[in-house]
Amino acid sequence: MKQFETVIGLEVHVELATKTKIFCSCSTEFGGEPNSHTCPVCTGMPGSLPVLNKQVVEYAIAVGLATNCTITQNCKFDRKNYFYPDNPQNYQISQLYLPICRDGSVEIETEDGGRKNIGIHEIHMEEDAGKLVHDEWGENSLVDFNRSGVPLIEIVSEPDMRSADEVVAYLEKLRLIIQYLGASDCKLQEGSMRADVNLSVREAGASEFGTRTEMKNLNSFKAIRRAIEGERERQIDLIESGQKIIQETRRWDDAKEYSYAMRSKEDAQDYRYFPEPDLVPIIISDEWLDEIRSRQPELRTEKLERYKREFNIPEYDAGIITSNKKLADIFEETTAICNNPKKVSNWLMVETMRLLKEHEMEPEQITFSPENLAKLIQLTEDRAVNSSVAKEVFEKIFEEDIDPEKYVEEHGLKAVSDDGALRSTIEKVIADNPQSVEDYKGGKKKAIGFLVGQTMKAMQGKADPAMVNKILAELLQ
């Protein structure tokens, strides 16, 4: 039996977090009525002209610097010509000849714990297309240009990956870097990060690459894994049955777990690139580069070191929290309010992780505010709620971002620390349970647990157990 090696390169499209589109002032905000975020420029009206958004260039440079690229200091845009209804000019303004970044790399951790560099061939800037909505039964599609002209960078890797695990590790690394830079939120499910997979197989030990195919329409890590497995098997089957692999673009159907060729006589795939005459060259001076470099935010490694140093957080915990920009942001913002990094870290590491898993959510989807988590931490510090109530309240915060102070008040969950009420309840519990009192006094110290339980029950859970213990011990003296 022959052994085959999979060779994978990725083309990753990332929507940049600018407020406006790449060539006009229309908002990039998600949603909105169809065609509400449009103007003559992003709908290809005759006579309209593009003007480049400076922030797009700065984000692209920032990503390039963070991925060890060489920045092309004299770069240009080109037109990529093809007809499709979501492409209003029937050309896309992109970069072919002089992309803004080249020859970079990112380091990933492999399954065996080793490290590997994945090369980045280039990063270029381009505009996104509009959205097509197809009705299932009719003969028509609807075109909405709200996304048309949203800025993208396309990160083209070298064919350096050999497995789905490496692909996922690479994507996670890219996502982390870009999120840390604030250049994009990189949400796969919303399409602000999209990956096309170029895959070929070759016999183990072969020096030449096999013929590759490109797979599109991959919008989750799961889909990417399945598509890689599926395509690898398809190609091996073809080779083993003596057939040729055709270099083509294929569309992954995740439901059917199969990819389909997107061939058509009308898709000549001859894009007739030429320099965009409506835009002028971008000259990136050393000063501009230095300025962007000096503004680069703290990336993950630096942040991790700082958490250990500044907040005295264990390496493991700091590693988990900084593994995701959203978690790190929540950690820092919450800590800034309540000044209790240990507690904040605990809530993130234990309860937040548990709930994310339970709800099958990514950290990016967290909606609760640092303010409310900080308030909850303060309530526990003040012993105003006990730990089991706090957990219950946190679930509410996680789900609906409720204000814990109000919630506790409204639902009467406040721990009764008022000495008088608690003391009389305990006195009653002692009077009602002479056997336990006797056991305790006879040396069975554990019997106090039962009395605490009874007290908590009588208090409907609202008492602070530490306080109950203290008063009980005192009364039983």
Next chain:
Amino acid sequence: MSLMNLTAVELGKKIKAGEVSVEEAAKEALAAAAKKEKAVNSFVTIDEEKVLAQAKEVQRGIDAGKYTGPLAGVPAAVKDNMCTEGMLTTCSSKILGNFVPTYTCEAVLNLERAGAVIIGKTNMDEFAMGSTTETSAFGATKNPWNTEHVPGGSSGGSCAAVAAEECSYALGSDTGGSIRQPSSFCGVTGMKPTYGTVSRYGLIAYGSSLDQIGPVAKDVTDCAVILEAIASHDKKDSTSIERKDCDFSTALVDDVWGMKIGIPRDYFGEGLDPEVRDAVMAAAKELEKKGAVIEEFDLSLVEYAIPAYYVIACAEASSNLARFDGVKYGYRTDGFAGLHNMYKKTRSEGFGAEVKRRIMLGSFVLSSGYYDAYYLKALRTKALIKQAFDKAFEKYDVILGPAAPTTAPRIGDSLSDPIKMYLGDIYTISVNLAGLPGISLPCGRDSGGLPIGVQLIGNCFGEKEIIRAAYAFEQTREYEHSPLA
């Protein structure tokens, strides 16, 4: 005598002085058009109601001191490739036959800010592709000097409207000579500014790196004043240039003493009509009499400008015109089977033969395997042509030559042989490739009575030099009104 016999600046003075109302001027233009359109067909669209409403509005503006410039209240026409909000803008093509823009071209906005009254949209070669205004989907425009002849093109409608005196002045666009050549054929003055001087926002693109809007008028003074009004640094056009020297009318002085004028020998070779040659050389003599230093020189590369131009312009056009697809605006075919058939039928029915020819050529030269051989080669040639001009302008202030090798051909004679038609642009095209300013003004007539134009070419940003030379020459002759004026 009609108000339309006056130059724009002369009429503007009368309006400013209160001798003539804006409405009277507009009405005279409309009446002239009503009378002459059958013979000339300069216009695609005239909306009388809108014109009169605008005239009243402008009059109020003048009375209130809002419009104080020399063009306030003067009726103008605009080539139909400039978008005008709420007014049909067709590029003389069936594919835009129903297109009503929701925005106005920046150059037209600038005219409106100067108080212009826009009489209508002028006919042109479809998408500015042509040199005769015969490729219009709305019928050919005729030359007001002889309606059996073409007015030239592609801004033939604008030039004919000025020569027939259906308006006081007009805007045209020039990609390879489309203002200067028809100006020469129609006996009017037309100017193509340095690339980037007038915003292209709202000008429906043909060859984006070559297109430039400019004035068409009866004389050099009007041209300078109009250019002053339309030139602006527009943030909506990335190729627009911020210039501090847009006071072009300050160059209207009759003084060329010591000015160095180069005459390229290459412009006087084979193919040049002897009558045109003589008239142009006579114009040079006049300038020499006024103290200019005239010298012949070899510009070189002239014969390479046309092939380089057709590669670049057609390549850009094939991409620029891709947006006309029946999805967002304009014509859509009636019957089709599926998306690609809709595209193909819409475009095949919507575009005329010349446009299709250029789109096909442009798509071919950019297609896989040909890009280097054709497109890059053309861009390299363009660089060499620019260098040749740079060298010439080290020695000369202005270059003088014919605007076209012949006077206006008969209707129907040009379209049969495209290459011959393309050769008609030999003296104008390299100016666009190098981004330079050029002006064409009348310098005589041939034995058939058709006008001849002399072209003056300036270095980039050298508008003032060519305006000065043109103005000085113009002082040596009287403006000749066309028979249809």
Next chain:
Amino acid sequence: MANIISDETIEYVGILAKLELSAEERENAKKDIGEMLDYIDKLNELDTSGVEPMSHAFPVNNVFREDVPSEDDGREKTLANAPERGGDSFVVPKTI
């Protein structure tokens, strides 16, 4: 004619340019493009080695816009000329 344009080339360019030519137009196009290319081949007489291709005639660069959004709802203007409008979208023949 040195450049012979085949039927396949015309067909291919027609796919790229989304133009469908009639039999007569095809023959004309073959002839015209062939002749134009012969004419364009004149450029090969020129030695352009070492010459940078020039897209823009003079050096303007770094023209940018600040990232400030406009709040306009462009819907009505965008759709004003739509050949076929469905709700607030353009209608096209089904694309899949």
